[in-house]
Structures are given as C-alpha cells and as structure tokens.
Amino acid sequence: MYSTAVVRTPGQRAGITRDNVVAAARAILHEEGLAAVSMRHVAARLDVAPNALYSHVADKNALIALLIDAMLDGIEAPTSGPWRDRVTKILADTRTAMLAHGDLVPLCLSRQTIGPNALRLGEAILAALHVGGIEGEAAVRALQLMLVHTIGASAFEVGRRDDPDPVSRQRRGQETAAALDPATHPHTSGQSEAISRFPGETVFQLGLRLLLDGLARDAGNQ
Amino acid sequence: MYSTAVVRTPGQRAGITRDNVVAAARAILHEEGLAAVSMRHVAARLDVAPNALYSHVADKNALIALLIDAMLDGIEAPTSGPWRDRVTKILADTRTAMLAHGDLVPLCLSRQTIGPNALRLGEAILAALHVGGIEGEAAVRALQLMLVHTIGASAFEVGRRDDPDPVSRQRRGQETAAALDPATHPHTSGQSEAISRFPGETVFQLGLRLLLDGLARDAGNQ
DNA sequence: ACCTGAACACCGTTCAAGT
DNA sequence: ACCTGAACACCGTTCAAGT
Numbered sequence: 277m278y279s280t281a282v283v284r285t286p287g288q289r290a291g292i293t294r295d296n297v298v299a300a301a302r303a304i305l306h307e308e309g310l311a312a313v314s315m316r317h318v319a320a321r322l323d324v325a326p327n328a329l330y331s332h333v334a335d336k337n338a339l340i341a342l343l344i345d346a347m348l349d350g351i352e353a354p355t356s357g358p359w360r361d362r363v364t365k366i367l368a369d370t371r372t373a374m375l376a377h378g379d380l381v382p383l384c385l386s387r388q389t390i391g392p393n394a395l396r397l398g399e400a401i402l403a404a405l406h407v408g409g410i411e412g413e414a415a416v417r418a419l420q421l422m423l424v425h426t427i428g429a430s431a432f433e434v435g436r437r438d439d440p441d442p443v444s445r446q447r448r449g450q451e452t453a454a455a456l457d458p459a460t461h462p463h464t465s466g467q468s469e470a471i472s473r474f475p476g477e478t479v480f481q482l483g484l485r486l487l488l489d490g491l492a493r494d495a496g497n498q
Numbered sequence: 499m500y501s502t503a504v505v506r507t508p509g510q511r512a513g514i515t516r517d518n519v520v521a522a523a524r525a526i527l528h529e530e531g532l533a534a535v536s537m538r539h540v541a542a543r544l545d546v547a548p549n550a551l552y553s554h555v556a557d558k559n560a561l562i563a564l565l566i567d568a569m570l571d572g573i574e575a576p577t578s579g580p581w582r583d584r585v586t587k588i589l590a591d592t593r594t595a596m597l598a599h600g601d602l603v604p605l606c607l608s609r610q611t612i613g614p615n616a617l618r619l620g621e622a623i624l625a626a627l628h629v630g631g632i633e634g635e636a637a638v639r640a641l642q643l644m645l646v647h648t649i650g651a652s653a654f655e656v657g658r659r660d661d662p663d664p665v666s667r668q669r670r671g672q673e674t675a676a677a678l679d680p681a682t683h684p685h686t687s688g689q690s691e692a693i694s695r696f697p698g699e700t701v702f703q704l705g706l707r708l709l710l711d712g713l714a715r716d717a718g719n720q
Numbered sequence: 721a722c723c724t725g726a727a728c729a730c731c732g733t734t735c736a737a738g739t
Numbered sequence: 740a741c742c743t744g745a746a747c748a749c750c751g752t753t754c755a756a757g758t
C-alpha cells in the first residue's frame with residue numbers, strides 16, 4: 277500500500293498539503309491506534325520522507341492537536357430547545373465522538389484544545405448557559421466543570437473498555453488480593469463486581485445532571 | 499552519577515530489587531519529568547543493563563502502574579468527622595498529590611489503578627459514603643463520579659499550568675483568531691480572559707460540592 | 721517553499737548465554 | 740533467578756543540500 281519505492285530526488289515536490297498529513301494520521305489512528313501514529317508512519321503512508329512532514333506541521337504535538345479538533349468535526353450545536361437539553365446534547369455527542377477515538381481522549385484533558393470545532397461547541401454551550409441565567413465568569417467555570425466531567429468520564433470509560441481484565445493483568449505486579457479481603461476492605465470486597473464495571477452512559481448522564489442541577493440552583497440563588 | 503562504567507560480567511548479580519527500580523523511576527520522574535522515565539534511563543541510574551529491569555517488572559506499563567500507586571503513598575484516610583468532610587479531605591489530598599506529579603495525571607484516568615494505596619483510599623471513601631446513607635452500587639457509582647471529577651480536574655489544571663500560553667503556541671498551526679471575533683463567538687470573545695484561566699482549587703471544590711449535594715439528595719429520596 | 725539523504729540521539733523488548 | 744551482550748525494529752527531530 278504505502279512506502280512503495282519513492283522515486284523523487286531532493287529537488288522534486290510531492291504535492292503534500294497539511295490536510296493530507298492530517299488525513300493520513302486520522303486513517304492510521306483509526307486502523308492501527310494512536311501508538312501507530314508516528315511521524316515516520318504518517319510520512320510512509322504519504323510516500324514522503326519522514327522529515328517532509330515538518331514543512332506542513334510544526335511537530336508531532338501540533339499534529340496531535342489537529343487530530344483532536346478533527347475528532348469533533350461532525351458534532352452539531354443545536355440552537356433551539358430548552359437550554360439544558362442543548363448542553364446535554366452537545367456533551368453527549370462529544371462523549372460519543374470521544375469513545376469512537378478512544379486513544380485520543382487522555383490527551384484532550386491534558387492539553388487546552390482551541391481548534392475551530394472546540395471553539396464552536398464551547399460558544400454554543402456558553403450561549404445555552406446564558407439562556408439558563410448562567411453568565412460571565414460563572415458560565416466559564418460551569419463550562420470547564422462540564423468539560424472535565426465529559427472528557428474525564430470518557431477517558432475513564434475508554435481505559436476500562438480497552439483494558440478488559442486489569443485485575444488479572446496487574447496481579448503479577450502488585451499485591452492486589454487485599455481488595456478481596458473483607459477484614460481490611462469490607463466495602464470494596466463486597467462491591468468488587470460493581471467496581472470492575474463502569475456503565476459509561478449512566479455515569480455520564482448522572483454526573484451531568486447533578487452538575488446542571490447545582491449550577492442552575494446556584495444561578496437562581498444569586 | 500549513574501551510567502558509570504559497569505564492571506559486571508553476565509553471571510554476576512547487581513542486587514537490584516523491584517523497590518529499587520521504582521525508587522529510581524520516581525527520582526527521574528521528579529527530576530526530569532515523565533518523558534525521561536524510560537527503561538534505559540532507569541536502568542542507567544541503577545547501573546545495570548536496560549534489560550535487567552525485566553527481571554523485576556513485567557514491562558514499562560507495569561512500572562508506570564507502580565509509579566501511580568506510589569504517588570498516593572502519603573495520603574491518609576480520616577476515620578472520624580462528618581462523612582462529607584472525610585470524602586472531601588481524601589479527594590483534596592489526592593488532588594494535591596496529583597498536582598505534585600503532573601506528568602502522571604493523564605495516565606491515571608485511562609488506566610484502572612488497583613494498587614494498595616488506591617484500594618485503601620477507595621475503601622475509605624466507600625466507608626464514608628456508607629455513613630451518609632449511600633450504599634451498594636450507588637456508592638460505587640458515586641465513587642467513580644468523584645474520581646472522574648478529581649482526576650479530571652487535576653489533569654485539566656496540570657495541562658494549563660505546564661502549558662502557559664497555548665494560544666500563541668497553537669496560533670501558528672490553526673486559525674484560532676476566530677475565537678476573538680465577537681460576531682461569530684460573542685460569548686467566547688467576551689470571556690477569553692476567564693477561559694484562559696483555570697482556578698483549579700475553586701473549580702475542584704465547586705464540582706465536588708455540587709456532586710455531593712446531588713448524591714446526598716438522591717440517597718435521601720429513595 | 722517544499723522535499724530528500726543522512727545522521728543524531730534515542731526508544732521498548734527479546735533472545736541466547738552466563739553463573 | 741538474576742544479569743549481560745547483542746540485536747531488532749523502531750522513534751522525533753535537525754541539518755545541509757537540491758530545485
């Protein structure tokens with residue numbers, strides 16, 4: 277497929293654009309996962325030398341930032357309906373998009389994403405909060421709070437989904453059997469089954485509801 | 499310091515233990531950050547060959563898991579006082595520990611941590627929730643919800659703290675100026691200052707309060 | 721401006737061998 | 740069981756050079 281013999285000499289151009297680079301990276305991300313998204317691998321798929329990418333992207337970090345915003349591409353922001361429903365819809369769609377790109381989720385929390393899609397959806401949420409009487413700095417804190425919940429819950433879910441049986445995996449590395457000892461860990465041992473599960477949709481909706489309830493109440497009290 | 503000439507022949511032992519490996523990794527983590535925590539670097543600090551570590555640790559993944567649990571080492575779980583204060587104390591201390599080991603935080607969300615410290619603190623939170631009338635599966639979901647918030651907010655904070663001016667950094671890679679256009683992004687442009695800030699302590703305490711309020715209310719209604 | 725060749729300074733992990 | 744030597748198959752990035 278890719279990495280067929282390159283027949284270009286130093287002076288010739290390959291006709292690569294930044295969109296091409298991002299598209300190739302996305303393809304690799306979906307087909308082989310984040311670990312396979314290396315500069316060299318992306319370059320090979322485009323049939324260019326590894327360092328050719330640096331003409332279109334500052335470094336790998338910048339490429340990842342582009343991938344993150346591209347993940348939010350299809351999400352639309354409703355402009356009508358009750359404000360809480362609007363917020364919930366946007367964040368639920370965001371969660372769905374993140375679950376489809378699991379590898380990328382942990383990176384979303386640890387870097388501020390200010391791509392066009394992130395800005396568009398953030399603006400829509402601030403607009404909806406405004407309708408609900410949440411404005412100014414309070415609205416920004418509310419947005420950040422809900423982003424932490426949405427991205428955090430998604431990362432939590434992906435980690436458990438992609439790592440089916442961490443108990444038996446980690447057992448040959450730590451003394452985990454203590455969790456099952458009712459003497460030292462009565463509550464944990466009784467709920468070990470529930471702990472190993474993570475009903476993502478349920479927890480996401482529950483947390484978002486609790487946050488919105490509280491935020492709406494705080495706004496009303498002022 | 500390390501990587502002085504190794505004078506051991508194949509048959510001889512270096513006397514390394516797993517605790518030594520973890521300690522060396524922690525030292526590197528603190529002094530040079532997560533990126534510097536490589537198997538080869540850790541081995542060099544212990545004056546052993548890179549592959550010698552595999553006698554004490556399954557792979558790098560297992561080493562990271564040990565580092566994560568070690569991060570929670572000093573946190574104590576209160577056994578008296580109001581149940582909400584107990585939960586808040588444990589999670590606030592967890593947040594503090596995470597902020598001190600910023601690099602590690604994103605990894606905490608994407609992998610289930612079942613080391614002894616994580617289990618100990620989880621048990622303490624479940625015990626406190628029990629006092630508050632939150633039991634069984636509801637308690638587990640409450641715990642997961644609060645962990646998502648605590649770890650998520652920490653990751654959010656670290657990402658912004660360690661990346662001081664992401665706007666000017668990413669500007670040479672995406673069209674971010676749209677955020678400042680009042681026509682398309684009225685709410686965002688008006689709050690761009692507040693958005694670039696993230697008052698970690700405030701947001702953490704706010705979110706935890708809202709979650710606990712809601713959880714307590716839900717428990718009372720049943 | 722865009723691309724290649726070559727290189728630098730790294731990675732994690734495995735395999736065979738030594739005591 | 741614990742460790743070394745050597746190797747495999749990779750990384751991201753830079754520098755000089757070509758058109």
